[in-house]
Amino acid sequence: MDDIKRFLDRPVSFLDDTGPAADIAISTRVRLARNLAGFPFPNAASAEEKQQICDLITSAVRDSRVLDFDGEHNEFSPGELDDTGRQLLVERRLASKEFVSSPFDGKRLMVCPLERCSIMINEEDQIRMQSIRPGFQLQEVFREINRIDDELSCKLDYAFDEQLGFLTSCPTNVGTGMRASVMLHLPGLVITGQIAPTIQGISKLNLAVRGIFGEGSDYRGNLFQISNQSTLGESEENILSTLSAVIEQLVFHEKRARQTMLKDDRYGVLDYIGRSYGILRHCYKISGEEALKSLSGVRLGVDLGLFNSVDISKVNELFIATGSAHLQANAGIDLSSDERDIRRAQLCREKLKF
Amino acid sequence: MDDIKRFLDRPVSFLDDTGPAADIAISTRVRLARNLAGFPFPNAASAEEKQQICDLITSAVRDSRVLDFDGEHNEFSPGELDDTGRQLLVERRLASKEFVSSPFDGKRLMVCPLERCSIMINEEDQIRMQSIRPGFQLQEVFREINRIDDELSCKLDYAFDEQLGFLTSCPTNVGTGMRASVMLHLPGLVITGQIAPTIQGISKLNLAVRGIFGEGSDYRGNLFQISNQSTLGESEENILSTLSAVIEQLVFHEKRARQTMLKDDRYGVLDYIGRSYGILRHCYKISGEEALKSLSGVRLGVDLGLFNSVDISKVNELFIATGSAHLQANAGIDLSSDERDIRRAQLCREKLKF
Numbered sequence: 001m002d003d004i005k006r007f008l009d010r011p012v013s014f015l016d017d018t019g020p021a022a023d024i025a026i027s028t029r030v031r032l033a034r035n036l037a038g039f040p041f042p043n044a045a046s047a048e049e050k051q052q053i054c055d056l057i058t059s060a061v062r063d064s065r066v067l068d069f070d071g072e073h074n075e076f077s078p079g080e081l082d083d084t085g086r087q088l089l090v091e092r093r094l095a096s097k098e099f100v101s102s103p104f105d106g107k108r109l110m111v112c113p114l115e116r117c118s119i120m121i122n123e124e125d126q127i128r129m130q131s132i133r134p135g136f137q138l139q140e141v142f143r144e145i146n147r148i149d150d151e152l153s154c155k156l157d158y159a160f161d162e163q164l165g166f167l168t169s170c171p172t173n174v175g176t177g178m179r180a181s182v183m184l185h186l187p188g189l190v191i192t193g194q195i196a197p198t199i200q201g202i203s204k205l206n207l208a209v210r211g212i213f214g215e216g217s218d219y220r221g222n223l224f225q226i227s228n229q230s231t232l233g234e235s236e237e238n239i240l241s242t243l244s245a246v247i248e249q250l251v252f253h254e255k256r257a258r259q260t261m262l263k264d265d266r267y268g269v270l271d272y273i274g275r276s277y278g279i280l281r282h283c284y285k286i287s288g289e290e291a292l293k294s295l296s297g298v299r300l301g302v303d304l305g306l307f308n309s310v311d312i313s314k315v316n317e318l319f320i321a322t323g324s325a326h327l328q329a330n331a332g333i334d335l336s337s338d339e340r341d342i343r344r345a346q347l348c349r350e351k352l353k354f
Numbered sequence: 355m356d357d358i359k360r361f362l363d364r365p366v367s368f369l370d371d372t373g374p375a376a377d378i379a380i381s382t383r384v385r386l387a388r389n390l391a392g393f394p395f396p397n398a399a400s401a402e403e404k405q406q407i408c409d410l411i412t413s414a415v416r417d418s419r420v421l422d423f424d425g426e427h428n429e430f431s432p433g434e435l436d437d438t439g440r441q442l443l444v445e446r447r448l449a450s451k452e453f454v455s456s457p458f459d460g461k462r463l464m465v466c467p468l469e470r471c472s473i474m475i476n477e478e479d480q481i482r483m484q485s486i487r488p489g490f491q492l493q494e495v496f497r498e499i500n501r502i503d504d505e506l507s508c509k510l511d512y513a514f515d516e517q518l519g520f521l522t523s524c525p526t527n528v529g530t531g532m533r534a535s536v537m538l539h540l541p542g543l544v545i546t547g548q549i550a551p552t553i554q555g556i557s558k559l560n561l562a563v564r565g566i567f568g569e570g571s572d573y574r575g576n577l578f579q580i581s582n583q584s585t586l587g588e589s590e591e592n593i594l595s596t597l598s599a600v601i602e603q604l605v606f607h608e609k610r611a612r613q614t615m616l617k618d619d620r621y622g623v624l625d626y627i628g629r630s631y632g633i634l635r636h637c638y639k640i641s642g643e644e645a646l647k648s649l650s651g652v653r654l655g656v657d658l659g660l661f662n663s664v665d666i667s668k669v670n671e672l673f674i675a676t677g678s679a680h681l682q683a684n685a686g687i688d689l690s691s692d693e694r695d696i697r698r699a700q701l702c703r704e705k706l707k708f
Contacts, residue, residue: 267639267692267696267699268638271637271638271639271699274636274637274638275632275633275636277632278629278632278633278636278637279629279632279633281632281636282628282629282631282632282635283625283628283629283632284621284622285621285622285624285625286625342621345621345625
């Protein structure tokens with residue numbers, strides 16, 4: 001198993017701000033849920049069965065080299081990590097909360113070097129594979145995970161039903177087993193008060209809106225993940241094109257909201273951006289939530305061309321590096337909540353100097 | 355009459371931060387109320403009588419040259435100034451709100467070049483003379499105004515009663531006609547929640563606690579003016595020594611509160627200071643009240659030796675320069691409240707660069 005600490009020194013590739021529509025779309029992610037024919041789903045499997053499943057899948061991934069982008073990949077067993085290590089994977093969006101919760105039997109995470117593609121073994125389904133990239137690029141991300149899925153399907157016998165499609169642990173994933181999501185930064189819609197009706201509208205289209213840390217998380221940092229709800233009875237192409245159309249609309253509305261804000265209250269926008277920066281640059285204690293909120297304000301400033309003093313990559317880096325587990329892992333010692341707030345502030349002050 | 359705009363380019367001398375205990379005591383002020391024998395008090399006098407009184411006093415001041423510290427003094431008639439000019443005098447603590455309110459008949463303000471000594475004619479009393487200096491120096495300030503009073507008494511026949519002392523328009527000033535006050539910066543007592551009982555205690559000692567702009571103003575900027583209430587039946591020396599003892603106690607308690615804060619929550623204090631600076635340095639809109647509050651935070655940082663990046667004189671300058679009338683006068687055009695907030699922010703950003 002690999003050393004989790006090695007992750008800390010690397011920026012998160014899906015936050016490199018190079019993707020299409022990167023001023024609003026932070027990242028695009030597609031994950032596929034798969035299970036093996038003839039084996040029970042993880043929640044019905046014994047520890048031995050889960051280990052057997054894990055070994056089978058691990059071998060298939062290793063042998064097919066689907067994750068060996070630079071000639072290698074990383075592997076982690078949540079049961080072998082400490083709490084910080086497990087939480088680190090969640091903050092980097094490589095693992096779900098369920099995956100890092102006990103029981104850990106037969107669980108394994110396999111990650112390509114740049115963390116763009118990864119596979120969770122024995123989460124809710126036996127296989128959860130994902131591809132994630134910066135910006136708005138559903139087709140490209142889907143093509144990548146589809147290629148990995150195709151290669152693995154040559155080595156593994158997926159549980160598949162001609163009528164229903166791929167069989168999954170939870171009925172909501174049966175069919176394509178696909179969840180595609182785009183993370184959007186929507187400060188304009190939030191500030192102009194349009195976000196609540198927008199979310200309502202999206203929900204009616206059978207799409208889900210979630211916070212930065214997935215199901216049940218709040219909308220901190222003005223970050224919203226939009227994803228498909230239905231997986232059954234629709235082709236992957238249909239799901240992706242519906243989601244694409246909605247994301248395009250949201251990007252359009254966010255752009256319009258930002259322009260309206262600038263037109264109606266330019267100094268109000270400048271003030272929002274400036275204070276966000278001022279707090280991050282000069283605070284000595286800051287909660288994770290306030291840090292994300294303030295980073296959102298700075299990002300808005302950079303995106304609007306109103307604040308060019310800081311490198312956007314440093315802002316993006318802080319979205320992840322200010323996470324509690326990242327702070328904890330970097331410190332190398334146990335930190336109280338207060339100590340984390342102090343170290344988070346120190347990190348923000350230093351990274352945002354100009 | 356002098357051009358009020360000339361004032362704007364000069365720092366306020368009582369804020370030069372050079373006085374004793376300057377880390378807590380901002381300034382010391384003593385004013386004397388006097389009236390002429392044989393003339394009615396201003397509120398009972400006709401316009402003609404007030405003009406006659408004004409002429410008499412003006413001549414005495416000019417002839418005695420008590421205000422001609424550098425060979426000259428300034429004179430202003432509130433009726434000849436616009437609203438901004440009048441408000442400017444209040445913000446510089448040269449005139450009271452009552453003095454700059456109509457009717458303006460026979461009102462005149464005479465000021466020494468550095469604004470350390472000034473005389474209002476036909477405010478509530480015919481003569482209100484004050485001396486103000488930085489820091490905590492009651493004796494020195496009293497000596498100065500006493501000297502001016504002595505010289506004027508050679509040229510003017512004061513209304514004086516052997517039994518009561520100096521006669522004044524309002525009974526609360528009869529006797530010495532003196533009000534001595536010290537402006538204290540008490541963020542430590544405010545933050546540690548000790549200010550309310552402290553104010554209660556002071557009030558029981560027959561002293562008054564007022565905000566930065568005198569009677570009825572709020573305690574913005576953590577600034578408190580402590581002054582004597584009684585003027586009758588006590589000698590000037592007694593009044594000053596009682597006030598002195600209380601100020602010394604308050605300075606002691608404030609120092610202790612600051613040390614307690616630092617000991618109990620050093621990062622909380624640093625955070626308070628840093629955020630205060632961060633807001634002033636990066637905001638694009640700020641109200642007068644928030645500006646004073648934030649300036650208080652920065653001043654605390656400088657006073658504690660925790661924040662040496664800015665020159666304290668610039669911080670002190672902003673306490674006055676962020677006043678609405680100062681912003682208005684500097685702009686030279688009428689400003690809405692919103693426009694003032696924008697210009698105030700611009701001024702703070704520029705002055706606090708480092």
